[in-house]
Amino acid sequence: MISIVSLLVVIFLSILITRIATIALTHTGLTRESAKFQARSAFSGAGFTTSESEMVVNHPVRRRIVMLLILIGNAGIVAAVSTLILGFVQRGDASSLTLRIGLLIGGICVLWGFASSHWVDRWLSRIIDGMLNRFTRLNITDYASLLHLTGEYRLAELKIRESDWLAGRLIKDSRLRNEGINVLAVRRPDGTFIGNPVGDTLLQRGDALVLYGRIEAIEELDRRKAGFAGDQEHKEAVREQEEVLQEEAEKDASSGKRAD
Known part of the structure; x- marks a missing residue:
């Protein structure tokens, strides 16, 4: 049972990390849709080759964000697979196995609803955006020397x-x-x-x-x-x-x- 809960925690952290990376990439000028696609691709290791990917690789700040995502994603996928295996190889009767499967499916459905909720997206985006503005220098690194963009105005x-x-x-x-x-x-x-x-x-x-x-x-x-x-x-x-x-x-x- 603990292994199933651990797997759900790993999935939740994965969703949170890609959400943070998405907003961080929007700070560098990518649209939200492009940033979300690139963040999920890097985290999952899918490695899509597009013109947008070239824009990420050729941009120093975006490249650092994506490299960190790839590193965390590799570790997260290994942990998730290992935890999943442990969750179902444990000895137990049929009712215990059914309970674990039900818990896993129910937890994934809840997390899917969390990730798809527009309200959660807006609420979480405001928090992450505020923290990035307060504790990072993404805007200054990318824009200040060129256009002196500050505050909520972006390119x-x-x-x-x-x-x-x-x-x-x-x-x-x-x-x-x-x-x-x-x-x-x-x-x-x-x-x-x-x-x-x-x-x-x-x-x-x-x-x-x-x-x-x-x-x-x-x-x-x-x-x-x-x-x-x-x-x-x-x-x-x-x-x-x-x-x-x-x-x-x-x-x-x-x-x-x-x-x-």
Whole structure:
């Protein structure tokens, strides 16, 4: 029984470690989807070869994160397999074996629900993001010398999928500036690079956008799907950006009064 519980603890720690690595990779500019894929690939040792993988390997901070994931993942997989074997080779009657199998399946279902929960994802992401901001220098290492990016503003890449809200829209029609997001460049699937794209640039499936803005707004945009719900999310994002601008204006006004 202890071996089954130990296995569930190993699985839980694996989920937690990949979640931390995912958020750490987003701090280096990867989109959340890309960061999640790369973190899980490195931890499991799947070794997918993609253009995104090359971006990870060629980036010093991302490379260190992935190397640590590979090391921990190898140890975790060995521990999980060993614990699983011990859990089922122990002597016992049929009822004991059934209980162990039931406990294992039930525990995995609970952990699956934990890993899939959007509420848990948001709650855990806020905690991990806050700890990374407080105890690491990922932002400074990657960006300060180039763009002096600080706080919640980041430079990130977003890849457009067929079902995304941005697919098939002109930049000017997307009104991303109203959400506080600036499109700095577009990279087409054929390798064409469009720097400082104009409003008439058509955004297509497979395009990779280089964006600058609040990381929370960029992550929400990355999750947004086409359709009525996506249009409503856009309106909500515009409203939130207006509140952000108002808060920044108030802070600027108060700091100006103190300076006088």
